[in-house]
Amino acid sequence: MDSLAEPIDPRARRQRQAKLVLSVALASFGLWLSATFLPALIWAAIIGIAIDPLYTRAECRWPGGRKALLPATATLLIALLVLAPLALGIIEAAREAHVLIEWWANVRANGVPEPEILKHLPMANEMSVWWQQNLGTPEAAQQFHAFRTSMLLQHSQLVGKGLIHRAVVFTFTLIALFFLLRDRDLLVAQLRTAAARVFGPSGGRIGHQLILSVRGTIDGLVLVGIAEGAVMAIVYLIAGVPHPLLLGTLTAVAAMIPFGAAVLFGVASALLVGAGSIGWAIAVFAIGMVVVAIADHVFRPVLIGSATRLPFLWVLIGILGGVETLGLLGLFVGPAAMATLILLWRDYFADGIIDGLVQPVSPCDPPPPDCD
Structure with missing residues (x-):
């Protein structure tokens, strides 16, 4: 006969509850103090x-x-x-x-x-x-x-x-x-322990996905943006745009935001139009749009999507939504948050598929037999 479980000491239960309340209160107060x-x-x-x-x-x-x-x-x-x-x-x-x-x-x-x-x-x-x-x-x-x-x-x-x-x-x-x-090694060990206690076995995968998402976003936004700025700085120099190095640097910064580089192309074209170089103005804007199209539709989906394992639509939503909500910081936080959300979503439904709760259905599958 199994032995009955020992009753929980009411005093120990009150102590745990008080500790939990105190921890939540101190954590909230600490976040409030450090919000800036x-x-x-x-x-x-x-x-x-x-x-x-x-x-x-x-x-x-x-x-x-x-x-x-x-x-x-x-x-x-x-x-x-x-x-x-x-x-x-x-x-x-x-x-x-x-x-x-x-x-x-x-x-x-x-x-x-x-x-x-x-x-x-x-x-x-x-x-x-x-x-x-x-x-x-x-x-x-x-x-x-x-x-x-x-x-x-x-x-x-x-x-x-x-x-x-x-x-x-x-x-x-x-x-x-x-x-x-x-203190990187100590912090990483503490975060791994906390993730394992809070999320269980999937805590390590969530942290790993966050890291990959941040790195992929940086590669897709920062590195590609710098490459766009370098290419356009050469174009500005050849076309005779004033201050090509400075304008190329600004283009690199603007190119980190989707469709942001087009504003700098317009500024460069306007400067050329004001100088009477209409042909070069059209050429600079056209070349710039081609560079942006290649970067946004070829390199960025590969770099960001492969790291975050997100469709480019969700990558774009994460980037633009993050910029609108958090400013420049949202460029990197948005895709990482979307990648983690999609990971949890996939894990949830993967468990459902394994348990037989969710059955994937293809439109090519034959219809189920008539119950009659």
Whole structure:
């Protein structure tokens, strides 16, 4: 005869319940306190996952630098990788500041000169008259003075606060990345244990899928975007677009967002149209759209879809939905979240198929026999 189970001590049960309530309360309070810095922590985790293969090789080659040298070196390289293009843009903007000031003074004194392209468009006379009445004279150009000093000051304050906030988040991301790389082995072991306790045997597969999704997204978005920017920088240089290197860098950044590079193609084409190079403007935009079509329909589905095991439609939903909800961070979080959701969905119905709860039916299968 089986022995009866020992009754649970009411005192021990109350202690476990109190511990659970306290843990949930402290976890919620901790998330509330760190809400401002959660994006920085997520960015640090994404960067750590992205560079993990290279960092592992570096650890195997220089095992003595695991505690300080290698994490500091990797963090410094990431900082330079982000700050170098930003510094390039600031330098180029500073070089062109005097040109902008001279143009602004000329507009205030003489109005906006009529573009040469208007003379070759349909309804050229009507458009020329409209331009002279609205932009072509100093009196008409007075509408540019609508930007009041107070408005400019207000916008400058908003921009300044945004830059300060992003600088703080970026600095904290670098600090978090350093400690993440330094204590990587311990953190990975703790996460594996937690996943096994919460999700059971499938916890390891879920974590592995998250890592693959982040890496695949980075390969498909960042690397392909950089390749698009490099190709278009060469096209800009050949076509005579002003500042081809800077515009190519901006194109690479915009190309990380689906259909974002087309905006930069339009800017480059507009600059060429303003310079009178209509043929090159059309060629630049056409070449750019061909490059985007090849990248979005050939390389990105292979790189992202193979890693996330998602149809490209769900990849696109994850990317665009993530960008709309979380901004730039959503580029990488969105596809990873969609991949994990689809993995759980497939596991759930796979269990149903195995247990006989769900039977896949093909339209080519013969109909079931009539019960009559």
